[in-house]
Amino acid sequence: xxxxxxxxxxxxxxxxxxxxxxxxxxxxxxxxxxxxxxxxxxxxxxxxxxxxxxxxxxxxxxxxxxxxxxxxxxxxxxxxxxxxxxxxxxxxxxxxxxxxxxxxxxxxxxxxxxxxxxxxxxxxxxxxxxxxxxxxxxxxxxxxxxxxxxxxxxxxxxxxxxxxxxxxxxxxxxxxxxxxxxxxxxxxxxxxxxxxxxxxxxxxxxxxxxxxxxxxxxxxxxxxxxxxxxxxxxxxxxxxxxxxxxxxxxxxxxxxxxxxxxxxxxxxxxxxxxxxxxxxxx
Numbered sequence: 001x002x003x004x005x006x007x008x009x010x011x012x013x014x015x016x017x018x019x020x021x022x023x024x025x026x027x028x029x030x031x032x033x034x035x036x037x038x039x040x041x042x043x044x045x046x047x048x049x050x051x052x053x054x055x056x057x058x059x060x061x062x063x064x065x066x067x068x069x070x071x072x073x074x075x076x077x078x079x080x081x082x083x084x085x086x087x088x089x090x091x092x093x094x095x096x097x098x099x100x101x102x103x104x105x106x107x108x109x110x111x112x113x114x115x116x117x118x119x120x121x122x123x124x125x126x127x128x129x130x131x132x133x134x135x136x137x138x139x140x141x142x143x144x145x146x147x148x149x150x151x152x153x154x155x156x157x158x159x160x161x162x163x164x165x166x167x168x169x170x171x172x173x174x175x176x177x178x179x180x181x182x183x184x185x186x187x188x189x190x191x192x193x194x195x196x197x198x199x200x201x202x203x204x205x206x207x208x209x210x211x212x213x214x215x216x217x218x219x220x221x222x223x224x225x226x227x228x229x230x231x232x233x234x235x236x237x238x239x240x241x242x243x244x245x246x247x248x249x250x251x252x253x254x255x256x257x258x259x260x261x262x263x264x265x266x267x268x269x270x271x272x273x274x275x276x277x278x279x280x281x282x
Contacts, residue, residue, distance in 0.1 A: 022055035031062045032098040045098050063098035067159060068109070072116045074167070077124030085132060086167040087124055091116050091147065092159040100155025108154050112147070116161070119146040132166050139163060218247070 026049070027033045033046030036059045046060065053060050074088035093112055095101045101108045123143055124132070131139060140161050148158040168176075210216045 019055065020052075023052045025051050025053060025060050027051060027062060030064060030066045032065055034061045034063060034098050034102045035059070036061065036102075041099060041103055043099070061102050063095055063101055065095050065098070067092055067094045070109070070113060070116070071164075072113070072120055074165075075117060075120045075124065077121050079124060079127055079129050079132065081128050083129045083172060084169055085124065085129065087120060087132065087163060088165055089116065089120055089143065089161060089163045091161050093151065093156055094159060095155055096157045097155030100153070105154040108156050111154060112151060112156060112158075115147050115150060116143075119143055122146065129168075132163070136163050215247070 025033065025046075027046055029048045031048065033051060035042040035044070035046060035053060037054070037057055042058075051060075070091050070093070072089040072091055074086050076084070076086050078084055091112065095108065105111050120143065123139055123146070127139060140163060143161040143163075144158050147161060151158055210220065
């Protein structure tokens with residue numbers, strides 16, 4: 001009798017161990033457990049830690065609640081200004097309702113991926129090329145709204161969508177490079193013309209000042225000569241300005257003229273008496 005009780009107890013203990021092993025589940029900190037009992041959803045979501053289910057009756061599905069980083073494959077499209085581009089993106093999302101993610105959609109990851117691809121193609125067709133290249137923040141917000149609207153019903157929340165790269169055809173790249181080069185050349189010419197205008201105004205003011213003081217022009221000439229003479233391997237050509245000649249001429253006229261000594265007149269030759277007598281005789 002005792003042996004039968006011991007055997008029955010051992011059998012019951014073995015059954016209990018097997019039941020516990022079959023019913024025991026461990027839910028990690030970043031997971032939530034959704035229980036389906038005979039195919040029916042149990043509204044109580046199992047939290048992290050050790051939990052038990054009814055073997056062969058309950059089915060526990062673990063749902064990851066972490067933020068998922070999913071790359072969106074590159075999509076080919078034509079922009080509103082008829083430019084063919086290839087755009088890829090990355091999407092960040094997480095599950096906020098584990099029960100909805102299990103019941104409402106078959107595979108929420110695949111669903112979010114397909115929605116992101118279609119939304120990306122749609123946003124390409126509605127945007128210009130300049131918006132894709134320079135106004136990405138606005139496009140990211142538009143993509144987030146387009147994907148988040150249906151994802152709410154799946155128990156998924158879209159945190160952020162980022163456009164990673166915009167690939168352009170080689171012909172378009174060359175055209176944009178020529179346009180940028182022409183624009184830089186235009187700005188360089190405008191800046192050069194502005195500098196010439198300012199320099200001409202300053203030179204006109206300097207010429208006006210030098211016209212009042214001719215000596216300033218000579219000093220400026222000497223400064224230029226010193227600057228050119230600093231180069232050992234250059235030939236110095238010294239210009240002689242007309243203004244300097246005029247200055248020297250005015251200076252010469254201002255000096256007092258030296259007076260020449262009076263010339264002595266030589267006495268007229270006198271005729272002797274012999275000559276007169278000779279004249280009278282003649």
